[in-house]
Structure formats: structure tokens, C-alpha cells
Amino acid sequence: MNPFKQLIDSAEKHFTGSGKLKMLEPLFDATKTFFFFPSHRTRHIPFARDSLDLKRFMSFVIISLLPVLVFGIYNTGFQEGLARGESYSFGHAFLLGSKYVIPIIIVSYAVGFFWEILFASIRKHKISEGLLVTGLLFPLTLPATIPLWQVALGISFGVVIGKEVFGGTGRNFLNPALTGRAFLFFSYPVSMSGGVWVTAKSAVDGISGATALSVLAPEGEKISSALSNSGFTLSKLFFGFVPGSIGETSALLCILGALFLIITRIANFRIIIGGIAGLIVTSVIFYLVPGHSDSWMHAGPLYHLCAGGFLFGISFMATDPVSAPGTNPGRWIFGFLIGFLTITIRVANPAFVEGTMLAILFMNVFAPLLDYGVIKYKASKRIPNV
Amino acid sequence: MENIKILKGFKPRLAGMPDISVIQAEAPETIAVPAMDIPYIRPRLLVKENDLVKTGTPLFCDKRNNCIVYTSPGTGIVKQIVFGKRRRLKEVVIALDKKDDFIRFETLPRDSINTIPKSKIVKLLQEGGLWQSFREFPFKDTAGENRRPPMIIVSLNGNDPFSPHPEVVLENNKDYFEFGIKLLKRFSEQIIITSRKSSLEKLNKFKNHITHIVPDFYPAWDPGVVLYYLKKFPAENHSWCISVQHLILVAKFLLTGIYPVKRIITVTRPNNKKPHVVTRQGAPVKDLVGSLDDNLFITTGRFNGRAVGRESHMGFFENTLALIPDNQKEVLFGFIQPGLTKPTASRTFLSCLTRAPKTLDCNLHGEERACINCGYCTNICPNDLAPSFIMKALSSDDIEDALSYGLLDCCRCGLCSYACPSKIELTEILSHGMDAHYKDKE
Numbered sequence: 001m002n003p004f005k006q007l008i009d010s011a012e013k014h015f016t017g018s019g020k021l022k023m024l025e026p027l028f029d030a031t032k033t034f035f036f037f038p039s040h041r042t043r044h045i046p047f048a049r050d051s052l053d054l055k056r057f058m059s060f061v062i063i064s065l066l067p068v069l070v071f072g073i074y075n076t077g078f079q080e081g082l083a084r085g086e087s088y089s090f091g092h093a094f095l096l097g098s099k100y101v102i103p104i105i106i107v108s109y110a111v112g113f114f115w116e117i118l119f120a121s122i123r124k125h126k127i128s129e130g131l132l133v134t135g136l137l138f139p140l141t142l143p144a145t146i147p148l149w150q151v152a153l154g155i156s157f158g159v160v161i162g163k164e165v166f167g168g169t170g171r172n173f174l175n176p177a178l179t180g181r182a183f184l185f186f187s188y189p190v191s192m193s194g195g196v197w198v199t200a201k202s203a204v205d206g207i208s209g210a211t212a213l214s215v216l217a218p219e220g221e222k223i224s225s226a227l228s229n230s231g232f233t234l235s236k237l238f239f240g241f242v243p244g245s246i247g248e249t250s251a252l253l254c255i256l257g258a259l260f261l262i263i264t265r266i267a268n269f270r271i272i273i274g275g276i277a278g279l280i281v282t283s284v285i286f287y288l289v290p291g292h293s294d295s296w297m298h299a300g301p302l303y304h305l306c307a308g309g310f311l312f313g314i315s316f317m318a319t320d321p322v323s324a325p326g327t328n329p330g331r332w333i334f335g336f337l338i339g340f341l342t343i344t345i346r347v348a349n350p351a352f353v354e355g356t357m358l359a360i361l362f363m364n365v366f367a368p369l370l371d372y373g374v375i376k377y378k379a380s381k382r383i384p385n386v
Numbered sequence: 387m388e389n390i391k392i393l394k395g396f397k398p399r400l401a402g403m404p405d406i407s408v409i410q411a412e413a414p415e416t417i418a419v420p421a422m423d424i425p426y427i428r429p430r431l432l433v434k435e436n437d438l439v440k441t442g443t444p445l446f447c448d449k450r451n452n453c454i455v456y457t458s459p460g461t462g463i464v465k466q467i468v469f470g471k472r473r474r475l476k477e478v479v480i481a482l483d484k485k486d487d488f489i490r491f492e493t494l495p496r497d498s499i500n501t502i503p504k505s506k507i508v509k510l511l512q513e514g515g516l517w518q519s520f521r522e523f524p525f526k527d528t529a530g531e532n533r534r535p536p537m538i539i540v541s542l543n544g545n546d547p548f549s550p551h552p553e554v555v556l557e558n559n560k561d562y563f564e565f566g567i568k569l570l571k572r573f574s575e576q577i578i579i580t581s582r583k584s585s586l587e588k589l590n591k592f593k594n595h596i597t598h599i600v601p602d603f604y605p606a607w608d609p610g611v612v613l614y615y616l617k618k619f620p621a622e623n624h625s626w627c628i629s630v631q632h633l634i635l636v637a638k639f640l641l642t643g644i645y646p647v648k649r650i651i652t653v654t655r656p657n658n659k660k661p662h663v664v665t666r667q668g669a670p671v672k673d674l675v676g677s678l679d680d681n682l683f684i685t686t687g688r689f690n691g692r693a694v695g696r697e698s699h700m701g702f703f704e705n706t707l708a709l710i711p712d713n714q715k716e717v718l719f720g721f722i723q724p725g726l727t728k729p730t731a732s733r734t735f736l737s738c739l740t741r742a743p744k745t746l747d748c749n750l751h752g753e754e755r756a757c758i759n760c761g762y763c764t765n766i767c768p769n770d771l772a773p774s775f776i777m778k779a780l781s782s783d784d785i786e787d788a789l790s791y792g793l794l795d796c797c798r799c800g801l802c803s804y805a806c807p808s809k810i811e812l813t814e815i816l817s818h819g820m821d822a823h824y825k826d827k828e
Contacts, residue, residue, distance in 0.1 A: 002718065037720020039713075039749040044814045046689040046800030047710055050762075051728035051735055052807045053752025055721035057760070060734055128755055170756025170808070265733045268761070326759040326774060375775055375791065385524055385623045385794040 026120035030127040058129040064257040072246035073097035076144040083200040100144040109135040111152045115159045130169030137177035140247025143196040154180040197243035212307040213353040217294035237306035248309035258315035267319035270331040275314035278339020297347045313356035323364040330370035395603040401743035411665035420477040423701030429475045442489030442645040457515030459647045459667035461487040493643035519632035524794040537625035542581040543607040546687040546706045548654040553588040562637035610797025614769045655709040672696040682709040683748045689800040710748040731805045755808040763802035773802035780819040
């Protein structure tokens with residue numbers, strides 16, 4: 001027999017029954033089932049069950065995030081190099097980036113799991129896999145310069161207030177990772193806005209460490225040319241070699257992750273396509289409004305799509321099934337309105353240059369209402385059977 | 387023949403489809419009439435242990451309607467009356483004599499079917515213990531004899547993907563089948579006879595009777611699904627259904643005056659084309675499955691049957707034994723393996739790229755978690771229900787909402803539980819909801 005399995009089996013008695021560490025049973029159980037996939041026999045009909053379970057479901061989200069994560073780490077180092085006026089090799093930039101990003105992820109997971117284990121132990125239920133995703137999504141929405149204590153505070157708020165107080169994974173109506181980010185954004189605006197997006201103070205003129213969304217064109221100049229002048233060409237924004245949150249910068253890799261999630265049907269394509277459609281329609285409408293050629297109102301759909309965290313948000317945050325609607329028409333509306341609200345906030349409210357987070361959280365609140373409407377409508381179309 | 391367009395269901399191909407050869411089972415030593423597969427029954431025993439019974443003697447009746455009796459499918463001595471928890475009747479076991487001694491019932495002349503009073507047919511069938519072959523929606527309870535159903539659905543295929551092939555059942559029974567259809571026409575104007583697409587090619591002799599063709603994936607041929615796609619008015623919710631095997635039994639009984647005891651069942655196990663078996667109603671499971679060296683779990687339908695032990699017997703309504711492998715092995719990093727052979731309704735295993743037949747086992751493949759609203763149950767439900775929302779309505783005791791969402795359209799096919807990645811017992815919850823509503827109405 002596998003010696004590792006023997007170790008786990010021999011430890012089991014301490015965590016179950018009247019063992020000394022009974023309190024930590026959820027932790028033990030999570031560890032055990034992580035390594036050794038449990039296989040219980042079905043007790044009720046149907047006797048056969050699908051091979052997909054929640055562990056695999058959540059693992060697939062992690063897999064889809066890996067390209068974004070690796071690039072985010074590299075880009076952190078790369079941006080520091082740019083700011084210092086030096087050009088780092090990939091390895092160097094990656095190592096440098098890891099120095100900033102890895103501690104943030106470790107703190108996020110450690111503090112998140114602490115709360116999860118605490119609540120699972122008190123409530124005597126199993127540790128849910130939802131935190132695997134939340135714990136990685138949250139750091140990817142932060143600037144690499146964030147102080148670690150704020151990471152700990154943010155994930156605590158996200159997990160406890162965003163999720164556990166409502167009963168844990170599956171019962172939260174807000175996306176926990178975004179709840180944590182919103183908490184930090186409003187509580188510590190200094191760490192979350194302005195020039196925090198690059199890890200080194202600029203030694204080179206013209207690099208401010210701000211994101212593309214905070215660019216404003218001088219009087220009479222077009223926003224697109226102002227963006228290119230500040231180093232935000234469309235191709236740079238698309239490939240992601242710009243300052244921003246760790247995970248959000250590369251539109252290309254976000255699309256890749258989204259495609260993976262759509263093909264494996266972990267994420268619902270309706271939300272993603274609906275969101276992109278909403279963004280395009282809204283930005284085109286604003287584009288057609290005369291005047292304002294110097295602001296983001298006139299940036300057009302491509303810049304809106306590639307700049308900021310929209311693609312990251314719509315691919316990984318909005319598609320969180322728990323906080324999204326559970327009906328297909330609801331999902332289309334949900335996605336579309338996220339796109340619409342993102343542009344509206346970006347254009348109409350200069351205090352919040354990044355609208356995605358607020359748009360998704362706002363629509364999370366409305367998801368149950370969308371579901372309610374769709375379900376009632378569908379019920380009215382059924383031939384009544386009572 | 388019309389095609390019914392059904393899009394949702396269990397699509398993977400399954401290994402072990404039985405061919406249509408038939409073997410004769412040896413005569414069993416004991417038989418039984420189980421009460422466990424009879425919906426909503428409140429049995430009242432009519433025999434005691436060690437009583438002598440003939441083929442056709444009533445063994446127990448239904449307290450809700452004493453006219454509904456379940457008769458003995460053999461001649462011998464009542465060997466044992468088995469009770470389960472809370473003294474619920476499980477089965478009445480009979481030790482068979484060598485020779486059958488039939489109770490003679492009245493016969494109907496073949497050409498009188500259109501003239502004889504309906505009440506007489508009902509009375510004959512109730513005495514003979516075959517009236518319960520007619521089941522009434524939405525609960526699939528025994529049909530009420532005084533109602534006129536707007537529709538009667540005859541399903542040529544059984545509850546499991548590997549239920550007996552209609553060709554095997556209908557072979558040499560064409561007369562009875564046609565007599566049965568005439569009989570049904572006495573009860574309702576609209577007779578629906580459905581067949582799986584794949585069964586059709588061997589049914590040339592019967593094609594003129596088949597009214598609707600359904601796609602070839604489970605549970606498209608279930609009468610509940612067929613009803614959902616055909617009904618146009620609320621009144622049709624109280625349609626009846628009958629399986630083709632029971633229809634032939636009914637016809638045989640009325641024409642011969644003796645209780646028909648032969649049944650055709652399938653015994654399927656993975657990677658083994660075990661053919662159809664001709665046996666007696668209530669045959670013991672252990673005789674049918676033979677010696678089991680593998681670790682196999684015995685059910686009377688992998689999606690919506692019941693689990694039976696080796697000591698149990700086949701029920702009145704049951705015509706298949708699905709043997710499901712049960713390998714309870716804990717696999718290292720099992721949750722992230724590529725899964726080339728794993729059956730799944732999702733797209734998260736490589737197996738979804740191949741068309742190779744898959745083997746279902748009886749493991750949960752995970753642990754129960756809270757509902758994450760992923761919509762897999764809605765995507766697979768053949769009757770367009772949203773099981774997760776009905777489940778939430780039921781768990782907050784909101785039966786009115788659950789009903790308006792279509793709870794009673796549920797045909798208990800089991801696919802919502804099958805697909806759920808959180809391993810929630812949706813079918814059980816919905817089923818309990820329906821049962822609770824049934825008791826409320828009573």
C-alpha cells in the first residue's frame with residue numbers, strides 16, 4: 001500500500017470519534033480527500049452518478065487562471081524594469097515578480113483557509129472547494145504593491161462578510177473575491193489607486209505607474225492618441241505589457257482562460273458573450289455621442305475591451321455560478337448589464353476609473369431578481385399541473 | 387408515425403447493450419410478489435404463512451381500494467411474509483409446487499371487445515390482479531377505474547436503457563397486442579404508442595401501430611417525458627400509461643382466463659451481452675444473476691429502479707436487472723485525472739471527445755456540497771424543469787411555488803441527481819416533494 005495513504009489512515013483516529021484533534025476534523029478531511037478522491041456508494045436513485053464533482057469543477061477554474069497568473073508575475077517584474085529604465089530578461093522579471101506576487105497569494109490562501117477551517121469546524125461541515133478559487137482570484141485583482149496586512153484584511157472581509165455569514169459557499173450572493181477587493185478599494189484608496197500599479201518608483205519620464213483608464217487627453221487631443229502617447233497602444237493593452245492589477249492586464253490571456261472555461265462548460269458562455277456584447281454596444285453608443293473626444297467616452301469598443309479589468313472580470317468573476325443567475329435568459333441579461341454598467345461607470349463617473357468591479361457586484365445583487373423574473377415567466381408558460 | 391423532438395437526456399453510449407437472443411431460465415424454487423415497487427400502496431395481507439395458493443390467488447390488496455389485488459404468480463405454499471422497517475410489507479414469498487394449478491377466470495370472446503360493458507372489463511382485470519398495469523399521471527399511481535383518461539401512452543421500451551427489446555416482447559404476441567390496443571380504445575380516444583428509434587428497425591410487423599418515435603437516449607421513451615411533449619391542456623395531466631409487456635398480459639388474461647406468469651426480463655452486466663431471459667413473474671434475483679464473483683451492485687434500473695439484494699425477487703412492474711460495478715477505490719489525485727473512460731454529462735473529461743461506450747458504476751464520484759447554481763440539472767432535465775430551483779422551493783416548504791415550477795411534471799428519471807456536481811440528491815428531494823403533495827391531496 002502507498003506509504004502516504006498509510007500515514008493518512010494512521011492519523012485518522014486522532015481527528016475522528018473521540019480523538020484529541022476532533023476539532024480539526026474538517027481540515028483533516030479536506031487534506032485526505034484532496035489526495036485521495038473519496039468514492040462512496042450511491043444510496044438513492046439514480047445509482048449511477050456523473051464523474052464531475054466540485055473539486056474538479058473548481059480545479060478547472062484554477063487551471064484557466066494559470067496563464068494569467070504566470071503572465072501577471074512576469075509583468076510585475078517587467079514593469080519594474082521599465083520604471084527603472086532597464087530591460088530584464090524573462091527569468092529575471094519572473095523572479096522579481098514572484099518576490100511581490102507569491103507572498104500576496106500565500107497570505108490570501110493562508111488567511112482565507114484559516115476562516116474557512118474555523119467556520120467549517122464550528123458548523124461541523126466539510127471544507128468547500130470554493131475557497132481554492134477565491135483565494136487565487138482575490139490576489140490577481142490587487143496591485144503588486146499592496147501591503148500584506150491589507151491582503152489579509154481584504155480576504156478576511158471577502159470570506160467572512162462576503163460568504164460565511166450567509167452560510168458558506170453556495171449561499172453567498174456576492175462574489176467573495178470582489179467583495180474583498182471592494183472593501184480594500186473603499187477603505188484604503190491610497191493603496192488601490194493612482195501610481196500603485198508599478199512596484200518601483202519611476203526613474204524614467206512619462207511613466208506614472210497609473211493604469212490606462214486614468215489617462216485623460218489634453219484639450220483638443222483625441223483619447224486614442226493620448227493613450228498611445230502615454231505608452232498604452234492597443235497592442236500593448238491587448239498583450240498586457242502595461243501597469244495594472246496582477247492578473248488583469250493581458251486581454252489575450254483572459255480570453256484564452258475564458259475560452260478554456262467555455263469549452264469545458266465550467267463557465268457559462270452566455271455571461272461572457274453577453275458581457276462583451278453589452279460593452280461593445282454601450283461603448284459604441286457613447287462613441288457616437290458628439291463631442292468629448294478627449295475622454296474615455298470616445299475611446300471606442302476596442303480600447304474599452306482591452307484596457308482595465310473588464311475581460312478578467314467577465315471571464316473569471318462574473319461567471320462564478322453561485323453569484324450569477326441560474327437561468328439562461330437571466331445569464332444573458334446579467335452579462336449584458338455588466339458590460340453596460342462597466343462602460344457607464346468608466347465614462348460617467350471619473351471618481352471610479354475602473355467600473356468592472358462595481359458593475360459585477362451590482363449585478364450580483366440583482367441576479368436573484370433576474371432569476372425570479374425568468375422562473376416566474378417560464379412557470380406562466382407551462383401547462384399548469386397541480 | 388410522428389417524431390417527438392426531445393433534446394435533453396443522457397447521451398453517452400453505454401457498454402453492455404443486450405442483443406436480442408433469448409434464453410429460458412430454469413424453473414425457480416421460490417417466487418414472490420414484492421410490495422416495494424408498487425407506488426403509494428398500503429397493503430392488506432389476504433394470506434397467512436403456510437397457506438396454500440393457486441396461480442391467481444390474491445395475496446394482498448391495496449387498502450386504498452380493496453378491489454386492487456396482487457395475485458400469486460405461482461402455485462404452492464406461502465413460505466414467508468417478509469416485513470421491512472416499521473412492519474412495512476416487503477414481499478410475500480411462495481415455495482412453488484411442481485405443477486401449476488390455475489384459478490379460472492371468465493374469458494372474453496375475441497369479437498366482443500367493442501360491445502362488452504367497460505365496467506365488466508375493469509372488474510375482470512381487478513379480480514385477476516392486472517388492473518394496476520394501468521398507471522395514472524401525475525403520480526403514476528394505480529389508475530382510477532371511474533375516470534376517462536384523455537390519453538393512454540403505451541411505451542414499448544422499459545424504464546432502463548437496457549430494458550427488454552420490444553421485438554422480443556412482441557414476438558408471437560401480435561394477436562394479443564392488437565387485441566390490447568382495441569381494449570385501450572374502449573378507455574380513451576387517444577392511444578399513443580411510442581418506440582425508441584433504434585428499436586424500430588426490428589418492428590416491421592408493428593409499424594402501423596406505432597404513433598410516435600422518440601430519440602434514442604434515456605429517458606426519451608419514458609411515458610412521463612412523452613406526455614410532457616404531447617400534452618396541450620391541463621386535463622391531459624391525468625393521462626394513463628401502460629407498458630407493452632403489461633398490455634400483452636392484460637390481453638392474454640382476458641382471452642385465456644388464466645393469470646399469465648411468463649415475463650421477459652434482461653440481466654445486464656458490463657462488457658457482457660447477456661441476452662433476454664424468459665422467466666416467471668417474481669423470480670428470485672439470485673437465480674437470475676447467477677454467481678457473482680465481481681463486486682456488482684444489483685438494481686432494477688440504473689437510473690430509476692430500486693436496489694435489490696440477492697435474496698429479493700423481481701417485482702410486478704420490474705423487467706430488468708442492471709448489475710453495476712462497485713469499485714470503491716480511493717484514487718490518488720482522483721479529482722484531476724484526464725478521465726478517458728469516465729462517463730460524464732459535462733465537458734471536463736477527455737472521455738467527452740470519444741464515442742467509445744462507457745461503463746457506469748455506482749459511486750458518487752465526490753461528496754455532497756451546497757448547490758452552486760451551475761445549472762447542470764436544468765441542462766439535462768428532459769421535461770424542462772429547473773430542479774435546483776424546485777429543490778430550493780421545497781426546502782423552504784413552499785409547495786405552491788414548487789408546483790408552479792412544474793414539480794408534478796417530474797418523471798423521476800434521476801438525471802438531475804446524475805448530473806449534479808455537488809452530488810445533491812435532487813431526484814430524492816423532488817420525489818419526496820411529490821409524495822408529500824400526494825399525501826396532502828389524499
